[in-house]
Amino acid sequence: MKLVVRVKLLPTPEQAVALETTLHACNEAATWAARTAFEESARRPLELRKLTYRTIRERWKLGSQAAQHTIKKTCDAYATLAAGMRACRYGKPGSRRRERVSGKPIAFRAKAAQPYDDRMLSWQHEQRTVSIWTLSGRLKKLPFTGQAEQLVLLAASSRGESDLTCENGSWFLIATCEVSEAEFNGRPAGFLGVDLGIVNIAATSDGRRYSGRRTNRKRECDRKLRAKLQKKNTKSARRRAKRRVGKEARRNKDTNHKISKWIVAEAERTGRGIALEDLTGIRERARLRRPQRAALHSWPFAQLAAFIVYKAKRAGVPVVYVDPAYTSQECSECHHIARGNRPSQAVFACQVCGFVETADLNASHNIAYRGWMVWVCGAGSTVPELALGA
Structure with missing residues (x-):
């Protein structure tokens, strides 16, 4: 590779x-x-x-x-x-x-x-x-x-x-x-589901969450400072703004590298593959309130997924992409899908079987299950050469 x-x-x-x-x-x-x-x-x-x-x-x-x-x-x-x-x-x-x-x-x-x-x-x-x-x-x-x-x-x-x-x-x-590349694991013991989000940048089906609160606070401070310097527009303000060019992108890239490294290491250690959501076109499909739009449109989700894919390929870990539709509304126990299963952003509560779980963890379980189905059924992936180790 x-x-x-x-x-x-x-x-x-x-x-x-x-x-x-x-x-x-x-x-x-x-x-x-x-x-x-x-x-x-x-x-x-x-x-x-x-x-x-x-x-x-x-x-x-x-x-x-x-x-x-x-x-x-x-x-x-x-x-x-x-x-x-x-x-x-x-x-x-x-x-x-x-x-x-x-x-x-x-x-x-x-x-x-x-x-x-x-x-x-x-x-x-x-x-x-x-x-x-x-x-x-x-x-x-x-x-x-x-x-x-x-x-x-x-x-x-x-x-x-x-x-x-x-x-x-x-x-x-x-x-x-x-x-x-490492020897490809053609018989994974299961799949590690990874749910990408804003509050939690990534949540795995093992229950580990990589919180984005601290990163989002820093990004908000950066945006306010940029707006302040642009409004001031003095020579010193322009010089200070120039010094900060690319700082947020470098910080985001470093965070994505760390998260992808942890996820791939866990999948390699347990002999599993990695299941990711196919988020192609998410910016056009998502309908968010105004405060959430900047966070969604500025975080490099595609970069994080790309880091996971190339690190997994180097480690011989299989990666599959799954359909992200309704992963946050589907119960990981009985697979009932309803909008009412999400009483709040952070909580999932199934209206049929009564299963209660953290919303991100429930979604990651659904992604892991769909990843296993994709692997067993031999369904295509959006990135077959990288995802299936060809």
């Missing part, structure tokens, strides 16, 4: 200028190629290469490999846009947002990531340096650093492409590594 490792480059001021100049030129060329692809309806690499390759080499002085990757990056961006359109991520057909996105060519930020292959980038792991191509020539013995376990993984794994990117003045290489 493929994993990504991010290392931080430590360039001198002169080397940083060379990297920045290269990144700007590549993205300027990619924006021009995207405009050409839009005007000529050439979205495939071979078609676009015939129209743009020579001009990119001559106008922006890019090397052959850099020009090829720039063109491929443009085609990949249009492929991602087309997939988003099919999944209605930009609204329903005919909506204003969808027309606005599809009616103009893609544009790349000046510091958007640029892919590098083995011809443009080489690693010296013992010295912790890289040799990287730029418009000013090849930069050699450029030092890098990172977390110890990630550096070990980077040195021990075969590598594919790496992306050069700049974030808030810091330079990073994001390397794709091919790592071995």
Whole structure:
């Protein structure tokens, strides 16, 4: 399976200028190629290469490999846009947002990531340096650093492409590594149901809950502070706001990593699989009161599910996706479904058999049961390659 490792480059001021100049030129060329692809309806690499390759080499002085990757990056961006359109991520057909996105060519930020292959980038792991191509020539013995376990993984794994990117003045290489997987557990002893929510970010059928109260309070404080700084709009306020860019996203990502690690470790220890809800389109389907909307639309549920899937795949733990309909209204004992089974947000009380349980725990039991049915019946999953370990 493929994993990504991010290392931080430590360039001198002169080397940083060379990297920045290269990144700007590549993205300027990619924006021009995207405009050409839009005007000529050439979205495939071979078609676009015939129209743009020579001009990119001559106008922006890019090397052959850099020009090829720039063109491929443009085609990949249009492929991602087309997939988003099919999944209605930009609204329903005919909506204003969808027309606005599809009616103009893609544009790349000046510091958007640029892919590098083995011809443009080489690693010296013992010295912790890289040799990287730029418009000013090849930069050699450029030092890098990172977390110890990630550096070990980077040195021990075969590598594919790496992306050069700049974030808030810091330079990073994001390397794709091919790592071995654990033996897949094709005969799980059951499934660990995971219910995702707002009050409790995740609740498992074992009774463990990962509360989101503290995280939600911090997010609310962040939103109020951003609104205050935007309203003030002084030089110091803008400087303070700039320092806090991405802080909430990094905190959410760290929380999701911890939760997914605990869930996968428990499933691996007990020899079970993991059952998740298929929450595709949840933002369009959910009808919430105004105070809850920001919490739902800003928490990265898809990121948490993706972390669980890739960690489970690496550990050999099977993952299945189940239909989330009525999991919160269904009794996990008698399977009676009724809206009245939820007298409050936190409590489940079955109107037929009288079973009483915490709402999140009851839902996670239903998810675990549905996961076992999906596995036994061989029903399809929304992500079959990842979920069923193919």
